Amino acid sequence: MSIKLIRQAFSRRPPPRMWRSHPLKDQYEVVIIGGGAHGLACAYYLAEEHGITDVAVLDKSYIGSGGSGRNTAIVRSNYLTPEGVRFYDESVKLYEQLACKLDFNVMFSQRGHLTLAHSDASVRTMRRRAEVNKLQGVNSRLIWPDEIARLCPHLDLSDHPRYPIQAALFHPPGGIIRHDAVVWGYAREADRRGVQIHQETEVTGIKVEHGRVRGVQTKRGFVGAKQVLNATAGWGSTIATMAGIDLPMTTFPLQACVTEPLKPFLNTVVVSGSLHVYVSQSDRGELVTGASVDPFASYSMAGSLSFLEEISGHLLELFPCLSQIRVLRQWAGLCEMPPDFSPIMGLTPVEGFLIDTGWGTYGFKASPICGKTLAALIATGRTPDLIAPFRLSRFAENQLVGEKGAASVGH
Numbered sequence: 001m002s003i004k005l006i007r008q009a010f011s012r013r014p015p016p017r018m019w020r021s022h023p024l025k026d027q028y029e030v031v032i033i034g035g036g037a038h039g040l041a042c043a044y045y046l047a048e049e050h051g052i053t054d055v056a057v058l059d060k061s062y063i064g065s066g067g068s069g070r071n072t073a074i075v076r077s078n079y080l081t082p083e084g085v086r087f088y089d090e091s092v093k094l095y096e097q098l099a100c101k102l103d104f105n106v107m108f109s110q111r112g113h114l115t116l117a118h119s120d121a122s123v124r125t126m127r128r129r130a131e132v133n134k135l136q137g138v139n140s141r142l143i144w145p146d147e148i149a150r151l152c153p154h155l156d157l158s159d160h161p162r163y164p165i166q167a168a169l170f171h172p173p174g175g176i177i178r179h180d181a182v183v184w185g186y187a188r189e190a191d192r193r194g195v196q197i198h199q200e201t202e203v204t205g206i207k208v209e210h211g212r213v214r215g216v217q218t219k220r221g222f223v224g225a226k227q228v229l230n231a232t233a234g235w236g237s238t239i240a241t242m243a244g245i246d247l248p249m250t251t252f253p254l255q256a257c258v259t260e261p262l263k264p265f266l267n268t269v270v271v272s273g274s275l276h277v278y279v280s281q282s283d284r285g286e287l288v289t290g291a292s293v294d295p296f297a298s299y300s301m302a303g304s305l306s307f308l309e310e311i312s313g314h315l316l317e318l319f320p321c322l323s324q325i326r327v328l329r330q331w332a333g334l335c336e337m338p339p340d341f342s343p344i345m346g347l348t349p350v351e352g353f354l355i356d357t358g359w360g361t362y363g364f365k366a367s368p369i370c371g372k373t374l375a376a377l378i379a380t381g382r383t384p385d386l387i388a389p390f391r392l393s394r395f396a397e398n399q400l401v402g403e404k405g406a407a408s409v410g411h
C-alpha cells in the first residue's frame, strides 16, 4: 500500500476527484469522440508525450460505459499475423508499465493464456501461431496434455468430451486486468495534464467543409476543432457516416457473464476457439466467461437465454466440476467487425478526421498502444509504422490483414 493511500485513509478530507467538470468551450485543438480506454489513452499521450493539452474527450454517457466496461479484460499478443502480433505486443509492454506510469493500480495479472486445440487442424493452426509469435519475440509455444494438466488441473483432459483436448497454445505473458481502473487511471492523468473530459455530451453531427473537418455538433452545442478522433468502438461506423465516410464494418453484440465467487482454482485464462468459450477467474473469485459474437448484426445490448445455454454447455464440457455454479449477471457489448478482423486506424479522406475503429472483439487489449500511436499521428501528421498496416485504404489496395487469431469471431 502506498504512503499516499495510508495518508489519505487517516486524513479527514474526502479523496480528490479523479477528473473535473468544465464548461464546454466552443473550440479545442483536438476533440476525441468516445470516453473509453482508447479515447482517454490518446488524450493522455497527447498531453504527456506531445504537450497537446487543448483536448476535449466527449462521451455520450459516462466514461467507460461502452466497450471498455463491457469486455472480459483479457490482455494478450499471441495473434496470427506478424502485423497483429507486433502491435498487440507493444500494448502488452505498455500495460506492464501502466500502473507505475499512471500511479494507479490497474491490477494487471499476467497469469498465462491457454488456447485449446481440439482437432488436428486446430493443432496445426496453434503451431503456426506459436512460430509467428516466436519470430516476433513473443513468448508463446505449443504444449501437450501433460503440461496443460499441470497448468490447469481442473480441465477435462480425458477422451470423454465430444471434442477432446489435444494440445494448447501457451502464452505466459497473457492475462487479465481491471478494465475500469485502466479507464479511470488514464482519465485522471489526462485531466491532471489539462485535458477536459465531458460526459453526457453526445455527438450528433460532424462539420466538414471543403474536405476538412471543422468540428462536431453535440447535444450541448457546436464545438470547433482542428482535429477530431473517432474512438467510439461499437458506434465507429455511425460516427464516421456523419463525416461522410463509409466504413466496411458490421456491428454484432458480444455477450459475457460472471458467476458467483469461488475459491481460487483457475490460474490461467482458458480459451477454446472450437467451443467458442473463454474463461478466467477474477481476483474476487468469480468466473468471467463469454462466447462468440451473436450470429446476427444488431445494436442490442440485451442478454439472451440462448447465450446462457450455449456458454453453460461449452464451459461444462471443459470443466464438468462447475455444474453447480450459479451465474450472477450477464452483459453485452457492441463489436464492429471489419471483414479481415483487424482494426481500422488512422487518417481518412477527410482532412483532420481520424479513426480508431473496427475493434471487433479485440479492442480493450489494444488501448495503450492505440492511444499512443494515434496521439503521435495527431501530433506529427505521420503514421507510425506499427499502425500503417491497419489504414483504411488497405481495403481499396487489397492489402487485408486476415487476423484469424482474433477470439470469439466464429471463423
Ligand code: PYC
Residues within 6 Å of the ligand: 072, 074, 075, 076, 278, 290, 361, 362, 406, 407, 408
Ligand atoms: O481477444 O482474447 C480475446 C478475447 C476474448 C474475448 C473477446 N476477445
